[in-house]
Amino acid sequence: MKEPILEVRHVTKMFGSVIALSDVSARVYPGEVTCLLGDNGAGKSTLIKILCGFHRPTEGEYYFEGEPVAFDSPREALARGIATVYQDLSLIPLMPIWRNFFLGSEPQKRVGPFKFYDVEFARRTVREELAKMGIDVRDPDQPVGTMSGGERQSIAISRAVYFGAKVLILDEPTAALGVKQAGIVLHYIVRAKRRGLGVIFITHNPNHAYPVGDHFIVLRRGRVLGDYRKDEISKEELMNLMAGGEDLVKLQQELAQLLEEEP
Secondary structure (H helix, E strand, O other): OOOOEEEEEEEEEEEOEEEEEEEEEEEEOOOOOOEEOOOOOOOOHHHHHHHOOOOOOEEEEEEEEEEOOOOOHHHHHHHHOOOOOOOOOOOOOOOOOEEEEEHOOOOOOEEEEEEEOHHHHHHHHHHHHHOOOOOOOOOOEEEEEHEEEEEHHHHHHHHHHHHHOOEEEHHHHHHHHHHHHHHHHHHHHHHHHHOOOOOEEEEEEEHHHHHOOOOOEEEEOEEEEEEEEEEHHHHOOOOOHHHHHHHHHHHHHHHHHHHHHOO
C-alpha cells in the first residue's frame, strides 16, 4: 500500500465552547480521489480550512508527505503544494482566460532594464495546460464571465495543477451546476487524479462522489461516521449512511403517517 501524501490524526477543532470537529482522522493518497461527504453542519468546511492552513487544529496532528506540519496561512500550504479551489473560484469575470490563469503570478520578460508582462507566453501556456485537461481553448482572450460553470471550474483546476499542486482540495465544485456541467467537472477531477494528484472532493451529493471516488469519508456532526474504500461500500449504502440510516427510516414513517391523515 502506498503512503498517504496527506494525513490528519485525531484532529479536534473548538471555537470557544463549540466543538466543530471531534477526533477526526483521515488519509489522502496520491493518484486517488478522496470524497469528503456530509450534510450542512457536518464539519466539512472546518476540516478543509485546517487542511489548507486557514485554521490550526485545537488538538491532533497534521502530516504532509510524511512530515508533521503546522501551517499559519493558506499561502504556506500552497507553497507546499496544497491548493484549494473554492466555490467562488477566485476568478474575475471581465478578465480574459489568460489573465485569470496567471492572476497574482504574472510571467514577465525583460527588455533591457525593463520588465513587461509576457502576454504571448501566458496565452500559449493557457492553451497547452487546458489542452492537457481535454479543453480546446479557441480564444484565450475570451472573458471568463462568458464561460459556463463547468468551464470556469476547469480553469481553476488547471491553474492549480500548473502551479505545482500535489493535493487539490475542491470545495463543492458541482453544487451550483446542472447535470451536464457537473458531469464535465467530474471529468476534470478524473484527469487531475490521473496526473498523480491527491484530490479531495468535498460534496453532499453521493451521486457525484461515487463515480469518481476511490475513498469515502462521511462526516456527521463533526465526527467521522464512516471511512471506506470503494470496494467496501455500495452507492446505496453510502447514501443510507449519509442520510442517517435509522433517522431516515423514522422520517419516512412519519411522512407516510402524515399523508394518511385527513386534511
